[in-house]
Amino acid sequence: xxxxxxxxxxxxxxxxxxxxxxxxxxxxxxxxxxxxxxxxxxxxxxxxxxxxxxxxxxxxxxxxxxxxxxxxxxxxxxxxxxxxxxxxxxxxxxxxxxxxxxxxxxxxxxxxxxxxxxxxxxxxxxxxxxxxxxxxxxxxxxxxxxxxxxxxxxxxxxxxxxxxxxxxxxxxxxxxxxxxxxxxxxxxxxxxxxxxxxxxxxxxxxxxxxxxxxxxxxxxxxxxxxxxxxxxxxxxxxxxxxxxxxxxxxxxxxxxxxxxxxxxxxxxxxxxxxxxxxxxxxxxxxxxxxxxxxxxxxxxxxxxxxxxxxxxxxxxxxxxxxxxxxxxxxxxxxxxxxxxxxxxxxxxxxxxxxxxxxxxxxxxxxxxxxxxxxxxxxxxxxxxxxxxxxxxxxxxxxxxxxxxxxxxxxxxxxxxxxxxxxxxxxxxxxxxxxxxxxxxxxxxxxxxxxxxxxxx
Ligand SMILES: [Zn+2]
Numbered sequence: 001x002x003x004x005x006x007x008x009x010x011x012x013x014x015x016x017x018x019x020x021x022x023x024x025x026x027x028x029x030x031x032x033x034x035x036x037x038x039x040x041x042x043x044x045x046x047x048x049x050x051x052x053x054x055x056x057x058x059x060x061x062x063x064x065x066x067x068x069x070x071x072x073x074x075x076x077x078x079x080x081x082x083x084x085x086x087x088x089x090x091x092x093x094x095x096x097x098x099x100x101x102x103x104x105x106x107x108x109x110x111x112x113x114x115x116x117x118x119x120x121x122x123x124x125x126x127x128x129x130x131x132x133x134x135x136x137x138x139x140x141x142x143x144x145x146x147x148x149x150x151x152x153x154x155x156x157x158x159x160x161x162x163x164x165x166x167x168x169x170x171x172x173x174x175x176x177x178x179x180x181x182x183x184x185x186x187x188x189x190x191x192x193x194x195x196x197x198x199x200x201x202x203x204x205x206x207x208x209x210x211x212x213x214x215x216x217x218x219x220x221x222x223x224x225x226x227x228x229x230x231x232x233x234x235x236x237x238x239x240x241x242x243x244x245x246x247x248x249x250x251x252x253x254x255x256x257x258x259x260x261x262x263x264x265x266x267x268x269x270x271x272x273x274x275x276x277x278x279x280x281x282x283x284x285x286x287x288x289x290x291x292x293x294x295x296x297x298x299x300x301x302x303x304x305x306x307x308x309x310x311x312x313x314x315x316x317x318x319x320x321x322x323x324x325x326x327x328x329x330x331x332x333x334x335x336x337x338x339x340x341x342x343x344x345x346x347x348x349x350x351x352x353x354x355x356x357x358x359x360x361x362x363x364x365x366x367x368x369x370x371x372x373x374x375x376x377x378x379x380x381x382x383x384x385x386x387x388x389x390x391x392x393x394x395x396x397x398x399x400x401x402x403x404x405x406x407x408x409x410x411x412x413x414x415x416x417x418x419x420x421x422x423x424x425x426x427x428x429x430x431x432x433x434x435x436x437x438x439x440x441x442x443x444x445x446x447x448x449x450x451x452x453x454x455x456x
Contacts, residue, residue, distance in 0.1 A: 367390055
């Protein structure tokens with residue numbers, strides 16, 4: 001009997017659990033039905049009233065867990081943002097140090113040129129003095145040979161030839177009694193010249209030593225630059241990774257979705273009249289500086305960066321509607337997290353929903369100039385201006401970051417009025433987004449490589 005009761009209890013618990021799971025699935029998939037049923041007010045059966053109570057409980061539990069997740073994401077975001085600021089500061093610091101070193105190297109190189117010119121000048125002076133000495137020496141030798149006719153010529157030449165150097169020659173010549181006053185003067189002149197020569201040579205040696213010190217300094221500083229560049233590269237790489245993580249943890253969902261829904265429902269009929277564009281229009285009239293799916297230095301990069309000057313017009317790539325717009329970010333810098341109600345770090349942003357050749361696409365434009373993003377709910381034609389190039393948010397210079405999402409064949413009207421505010425349109429973020437690339441045969445929603453539709 002006790003065994004039988006226990007069994008019954010287990011079955012009852014199982015049934016209750018299955019019932020709960022089934023009810024959750026039911027609430028999730030038939031939300032519209034319950035919304036209508038539970039807001040209709042009176043005339044509900046007891047069973048329906050119980051179902052509505054269950055539905056409300058389900059909703060509040062969903063909200064609570066979502067809020068918890070959002071809080072978690074927010075705290076992680078701050079942590080990553082703090083790191084990224086640190087990295088950005090380090091990169092700026094490295095760049096400044098490298099710049100200083102490079103200017104020091106440039107001025108050292110200039111000094112080296114000056115010293116080198118001095119050395120050449122001194123060398124020429126030395127050569128001139130040496131030539132003068134040689135010619136005076138030659139004169140004395142000639143005169144001595146001529147005036148020593150009484151001496152046996154060969155003996156005299158032997159004497160001179162035996163001289164080890166000029167001093168020795170002078171000493172030997174001094175020893176010859178018949179030396180004239182004229183010769184003595186010439187030899188004094190030679191002595192003065194030799195002293196001058198030695199002084200210049202000493203200066204030359206010290207210039208050469210100075211030159212060597214400066215050259216070594218240049219080599220040291222150049223090595224320092226190489227070292228700093230490598231450190232900056234490593235930090236930059238880490239920065240890129242952190243940036244991708246930041247994007248992943250950032251605002252994934254438009255914070256103004258209920259207002260957007262209202263707007264889209266209000267213009268629902270107009271949305272139904274938007275005609276498909278034939279082909280793509282280039283978003284910014286300039287070349288792509290950094291491409292998709294990775295930065296040239298590594299790190300995930302989910303869009304193409306159109307790089308050009310501040311204020312360059314940004315246009316709609318096709319006919320459609322501005323689904324979302326975010327404004328109010330000043331000029332940013334690497335590590336800046338400003339994104340308004342849109343993606344963290346994206347600065348001032350516009351999200352266009354467009355139909356091109358009969359397919360539905362979303363296009364995300366980032367880093368616009370403050371005050372230029374076109375308002376959400378504006379219906380646009382291909383080529384219409386929707387903003388201007390800026391450098392707001394996480395940006396190191398004026399550019400427009402463009403991402404393209406393929407959303408299938410739903411109509412603009414249908415998609416816009418039921419959009420859930422997901423700023424990656426169901427195609428994921430960061431490295432996980434690389435699992436949803438249209439080019440790999442993944443169906444909608446998937447990410448389109450901008451270069452494949454706009455060219456390089
Ligand atoms: Zn970019």
